[in-house]
Amino acid sequence: MKLKRLREKRSGMNNKGFTLIEIAVVLVIIGLIIGATVKGKDLVQSAKQKKFYTNFLKAWELIVISYYDRTGFVLGDGSANGGNTNPPDGLFDNVNGNTFGNSNGVDSKLKAIGLSVPSTNTSSSGMITFKGKKSGTLTMTLYLQYVLSKVDNNSNNALYITSMPTDLAIALDSMVDGRVGARSGRFRQAPDDAAPNNGNWPDVSATPSVAVQYIINVP
Numbered sequence: 001m002k003l004k005r006l007r008e009k010r011s012g013m014n015n016k017g018f019t020l021i022e023i024a025v026v027l028v029i030i031g032l033i034i035g036a037t038v039k040g041k042d043l044v045q046s047a048k049q050k051k052f053y054t055n056f057l058k059a060w061e062l063i064v065i066s067y068y069d070r071t072g073f074v075l076g077d078g079s080a081n082g083g084n085t086n087p088p089d090g091l092f093d094n095v096n097g098n099t100f101g102n103s104n105g106v107d108s109k110l111k112a113i114g115l116s117v118p119s120t121n122t123s124s125s126g127m128i129t130f131k132g133k134k135s136g137t138l139t140m141t142l143y144l145q146y147v148l149s150k151v152d153n154n155s156n157n158a159l160y161i162t163s164m165p166t167d168l169a170i171a172l173d174s175m176v177d178g179r180v181g182a183r184s185g186r187f188r189q190a191p192d193d194a195a196p197n198n199g200n201w202p203d204v205s206a207t208p209s210v211a212v213q214y215i216i217n218v219p
Contacts, residue, residue: 045133049171056128057172059118060142060159061216063110068218070113074157075106076144082106083144090219092157097126097142106144132165135208140164147213150193151183159214160190166204169212173201176214186215 018026067075075081076095078088082105085093100106100117107117107125120128122139131137145160169189170180177185182195182202189195190213195202202210 045167046171048130049168050175052128052130052168053172053175056118056120057159057161057176057214061214063115063118064144064157064159064216064218066115067110067113070115074218075109079104080109082109091146092144094146095144098124100124100126130165130168132204132208133167134204135165135167138163138165138209145213147190147215149188150191151188152192156215157218158216160211161214162211163209164212166202166207166210169210170201170204172212172214188213 064075067073067081071081073081073088074090074092076083076092077090078086078093081088082100083093083095095106101124102108110117117125119125122128126142127139128142129137129139141162143160143162145158146155147158147160148155173180173182173185173187176187179185180201181199182189183192183197183199189201190211192213194210
């Protein structure tokens with residue numbers, strides 16, 4: 001009889017399950033793991049955005065400035081400078097990035113004066129791919145374009161980039177202007193009046209990609 005009761009007692013102990021405290025501890029641990037994973041992904045994405053800024057966006061700005069400093073002409077302005085209109089007038093000729101590598105294109109003009117063409121992950125120096133949070137991997141095209149601001153009513157030479165993941169655009173805006181605003185600053189949505197009047201960038205989920213303009217102070 002005593003042996004039977006002992007077995008029943010042990011059986012009851014084995015079947016009592018987890019306590020509420022044990023379940024709470026497990027849930028906390030799971031939450032910490034998920035949080036760390038999400039934060040890790042955000043850090044990786046942030047690092048990729050900074051790399052894009054340095055190696056592509058800023059690199060092309062510096063190239064345009066260096067070309068002007070060495071030649072006195074604007075890159076992409078007139079056929080002698082990789083553009084397509086003559087004579088040069090100090091304004092970008094709306095040069096499409098997929099033509100940069102042509103025989104008389106932007107790349108050849110840079111190399112002719114000893115400047116290195118910015119690197120990219122495509123076969124064309126004026127095109128690059130990037131994977132956004134909601135957009136997936138997109139191929140962007142860079143234009144050397146003279147852009148009219150419909151907000152300020154001013155025209156400027158700018159790096160005009162198509163099909164940019166919206167989350168990348170927002171990150172770059174913060175890096176360039178020190179704040180986020182799609183209708184103001186040197187980095188903004190294109191056209192800039194496409195952004196809401198409050199100046200916010202579109203929702204990343206609803207609008208996964210946008211066109212942008214980055215104003216270059218040359219000449």
